[in-house]
Amino acid sequence: MIELGVNIDHVATVRQARRTYEPDPVIAAALAEQGGADGITFHLREDRRHIQDRDVEVLIQTVTVKTNMEIACADEVVGIACRLKPDWALLVPESRQEVTTEGGLNVTGDDGRIARAVARLKDQGILTSLFIDPDPAQVAASAALGVDAVELHTGPYALAKRDAIQHELQRLIDSGKVASDAGIRLHAGHGLNYNNVRPVARIPDMIELNIGHAIVSRAVMVGMRDAVAEMRRILDVCCG
Numbered sequence: 001m002i003e004l005g006v007n008i009d010h011v012a013t014v015r016q017a018r019r020t021y022e023p024d025p026v027i028a029a030a031l032a033e034q035g036g037a038d039g040i041t042f043h044l045r046e047d048r049r050h051i052q053d054r055d056v057e058v059l060i061q062t063v064t065v066k067t068n069m070e071i072a073c074a075d076e077v078v079g080i081a082c083r084l085k086p087d088w089a090l091l092v093p094e095s096r097q098e099v100t101t102e103g104g105l106n107v108t109g110d111d112g113r114i115a116r117a118v119a120r121l122k123d124q125g126i127l128t129s130l131f132i133d134p135d136p137a138q139v140a141a142s143a144a145l146g147v148d149a150v151e152l153h154t155g156p157y158a159l160a161k162r163d164a165i166q167h168e169l170q171r172l173i174d175s176g177k178v179a180s181d182a183g184i185r186l187h188a189g190h191g192l193n194y195n196n197v198r199p200v201a202r203i204p205d206m207i208e209l210n211i212g213h214a215i216v217s218r219a220v221m222v223g224m225r226d227a228v229a230e231m232r233r234i235l236d237v238c239c240g
């Protein structure tokens with residue numbers, strides 16, 4: 001059965017629009033759990049544009065399923081993860097100017113920053129994953145760092161039109177095989193929604209999908225519990 005990680009960042013985006021107290025991502029996480037989430041993902045960005053330090057502290061105390069903290073390879077946020085000890089840490093690239101995550105980590109070109117962040121997290125017993133483009137070389141370089149998983153960036157697949165869709169899906173399939181052969185968990189995320197998720201969920205050895213913006217968007221209309229339950233049903237029907 002595919003594990004569903006629900007990213008609640010954009011519940012916090014709505015709250016931060018007024019710099020106020022609601023909607024609370026902590027409450028959203030509890031409702032997501034009731035809807036069938038297997039994990040809760042939250043991205044403590046260096047610019048704190050949505051998830052705040054308080055959110056992370058309370059989420060790690062209250063979430064009863066897996067906690068998956070997304071962070072850049074930056075000393076400050078890696079230090080916070082090491083102190084708070086989420087179940088998982090997903091290392092992602094970040095830039096101030098981006099609207100959302102644009103690409104995957106450049107693991108093949110790592111100057112040591114990624115390796116040092118992975119080592120610090122592993123020293124604290126935190127499971128580690130790297131957000132990478134669907135590129136066999138990036139998967140192999142990630143496995144060489146001793147991470148527990150890779151999360152393949154499904155953004156190009158989600159944005160692809162017509163013939164490009166199959167090409168991007170094949171990139172994900174090919175990269176997924178490299179991960180499986182290397183013995184690391186295969187995760188995927190970014191831009192997945194109720195319409196495009198099934199082919200990715202069916203990729204051989206796919207273990208976990210992290211989905212946020214589409215679920216939060218649906219939750220605005222129908223509520224978080226039902227929005228998560230609907231995605232859960234789709235994954236259960238298509239992948240058992």
Ligand SMILES: CC(=O)[C@@H](O)[C@H](O)COP(=O)(O)O
Nearest residue numbers: 009043092100101131189190
């Ligand atoms: C890595 C990824 O695609 C998301 O998990 C990330 O959280 C996107 O950043 P925003 O949540 O700030 O859009």
Ligand SMILES: NCC(=O)COP(=O)(O)O
Nearest residue numbers: 007189190191210212213
């Ligand atoms: N790592 C991907 C994630 O957590 C959710 O990305 P999105 O569904 O908000 O694009």
